[in-house]
Amino acid sequence: MLLHLTMELAEGKQKFIESWGRLGSEWGVNRTMAQVHALLLIAPEPLTTEEVMEQLNISRGNANMTLRDLINWGLVEKQHKPGERKEYFFAEKDIWTVARQVARERKKRELDPMLKVLNELSAVEGDQNDKEFAAFNKSITDIHKLARNSDKMMETMLKADESWFWGSILKIFK
Amino acid sequence: MLLHLTMELAEGKQKFIESWGRLGSEWGVNRTMAQVHALLLIAPEPLTTEEVMEQLNISRGNANMTLRDLINWGLVEKQHKPGERKEYFFAEKDIWTVARQVARERKKRELDPMLKVLNELSAVEGDQNDKEFAAFNKSITDIHKLARNSDKMMETMLKADESWFWGSILKIFK
DNA sequence: TACTATTTTCGAAATGGCCTGAAATAGTAT
DNA sequence: ATACTATTTCAGGCCATTTCGAAAATAGTA
Structure with missing residues (x-):
């Protein structure tokens, strides 16, 4: 059986979100906020509130507040897709x-x-x-x-x- | 009546301890720990556990743990006075x-x-x-x-x- | 060895921050 | 208007962290 010497992408994402969350919480940014930020940082496309909720297993209220906070910190922005009513969120990547x-x-x-x-x-x-x-x-x-x-x-x-x-x-x- | 344009020393100390405490808590150091540190920083002489307890209104247990933590962070040291059994604590001042x-x-x-x-x-x-x-x-x-x-x-x-x-x-x- | 002063430990209580879930609000299409 | 979807708000509960307080341990002294 072949051993995995390198990590899978999915596992890597998970690990990054977790680490970024821990780091954030030692920095006055709460854990969830840092995790949502991590998720958006590595996402190739903007995500909806729904997707954030699912991927991090957090409630709608929490996702909404956290995204708002991230926007206030200037780390995340909203985007509207033409013809859609939903809001999409993406992180500053630089x-x-x-x-x-x-x-x-x-x-x-x-x-x-x-x-x-x-x-x-x-x-x-x-x-x-x-x-x-x-x-x-x-x-x-x-x-x-x-x-x-x-x-x-x-x-x-x-x-x-x-x-x-x-x-x-x-x-x-x- | 003469207005106080400058602050009293006692009031100043109080304010410093409070501010340093708040700052600390935004830095991963808990409030009490930062306050004890502040108290020792501006104290001209080493203090005993007893004095720390009184001045900050904290319990013996709390004072003891906090002082130990500060020592672990390398911010405070113990001192013994000859002939006395009590331990005195002082902060690195530089x-x-x-x-x-x-x-x-x-x-x-x-x-x-x-x-x-x-x-x-x-x-x-x-x-x-x-x-x-x-x-x-x-x-x-x-x-x-x-x-x-x-x-x-x-x-x-x-x-x-x-x-x-x-x-x-x-x-x-x- | 007993006594006393001091420190340390630790379970319980308090506090404060975070999260949820549901209801209220806003927005859009029919 | 009405129905439907998406967003925001917030009271209440939960959980982690902090603090207390009293008892146990330790260290110093006679």
């Missing part, structure tokens, strides 16, 4: 665009609010001879600096195109 | 070291396993004329490339010291 889009959302949800708080906390005044204040102030200042640097880096990444970005980065990092 | 430590953990938990899966999935064979296979293969290949680049970047960052890292990065990104 993975660099996907990465930037995710970075953009996360910046908006995490980094920006944190910067706002750090600005406020930087304004807290006190006596440097007070150990409590000195320790607080130093931490806030340092974190603020790191956050601002991250912000600048993000901003640039969001504007850059893939080849330029990795070209510059990897040149330094080799 | 924020760049903290950032690298977090990056190291996340790489281990997320990027490395994903790279492993992508290697397997890259080995799936098929006919490029089969639309299903072609779409799958292209996505996997692209993601694999992105993941490998991220991996290289991480590796370098983990070795670099702060000034070198931001010096090089911000030079490009300005």
Whole structure:
């Protein structure tokens, strides 16, 4: 009997959806959302809500909400086929665009609010001879600096195109 | 009546702990863990379990587990004071070291396993004329490339010291 | 060895996030 | 209008994760 040294396509798809789902859930994107995204990423054609429901075994309500969320994240779009009433969904396939889009959302949800708080906390005044204040102030200042640097880096990444970005980065990092 | 234009220290601490907690929970670190970390970050002296419990209003069990987790993440260390039996805990204060430590953990938990899966999935064979296979293969290949680049970047960052890292990065990104 | 201070463990309870299913709404053709 | 299909909403239930609290284990001391 012939052993399968390589994976079947169907098995591969399954594995990818599962892994992408797990990865997503460690990233603040919930598992189902990441799985639907994975499914659409590897689909050659747009899919209907119905197909998403079947392939992932999720309810209509869930599929609908999840697809809406993905659209809000800018990762998925609707498409209408002429003569049909059903909506079709497809994912942005350029993975660099996907990465930037995710970075953009996360910046908006995490980094920006944190910067706002750090600005406020930087304004807290006190006596440097007070150990409590000195320790607080130093931490806030340092974190603020790191956050601002991250912000600048993000901003640039969001504007850059893939080849330029990795070209510059990897040149330094080799 | 005089309005407070700047925040009180106590209020600032509170706000920082809260924000750091929220940020943490969007990062796969649970809220309590991030809050304990925040508390220790701004504390001028090491704290006991007891003090952590009081200041954050959490149970002994929770405090104990959380501190252990933080130690496992390499963010907190134990200290013994001579003549005392109690254990004191303090956080790594160098924020760049903290950032690298977090990056190291996340790489281990997320990027490395994903790279492993992508290697397997890259080995799936098929006919490029089969639309299903072609779409799958292209996505996997692209993601694999992105993941490998991220991996290289991480590796370098983990070795670099702060000034070198931001010096090089911000030079490009300005 | 007994006593006390401290830490660790772990089952149970609480919390919060996710998903379902069914009803409401919207859209289209006859 | 009416019937039919597709989409959206949301209250309620479910499940995983987090937290509590008290008991057990451990470590230090006399």
